Amino acid sequence: MSCSNSLVQVHKLVEQLRLEASMERIKISLTAVDLVQYCQDHRRSDPLITSVAASSNPFKDKKSCVLL
Template sequence: MLSGKMSSSNSVIQAQKLLDQLRMEAGMERFKISLTAADLVRYCQEHRHSDPLLTGIAASSNPFKDKKTCVLL
């Protein structure tokens, strides 16, 4: 009988925590996705000249470029 009461009180506590979490999430201010996506697109367009994935890396400044070539005999 005692373990049934403890189990019941644990589930009530868990339900209360979940309810508190959901209330907190419901009260959060949300951003409109269209505004956020537009800002992201604008940022990417403004910084595309410095993006190495778009412009590439000069061979002279690439630290990962092999210094020597491998020769097999």
């Protein structure tokens, strides 16, 4: 019984490895170039690079804290 369980697990592993090996991969260098280009194209609208104006910041506190 243990041998048949082990054999089934090995067959599943082999099928998974065959599936992974048959997948078409994208070269990392091409993906990095695309990512850099995207960042450069959208840098004007990126709030991490160009800060958000205080008047349009939805997370800014509406009232200031006053201690008595």
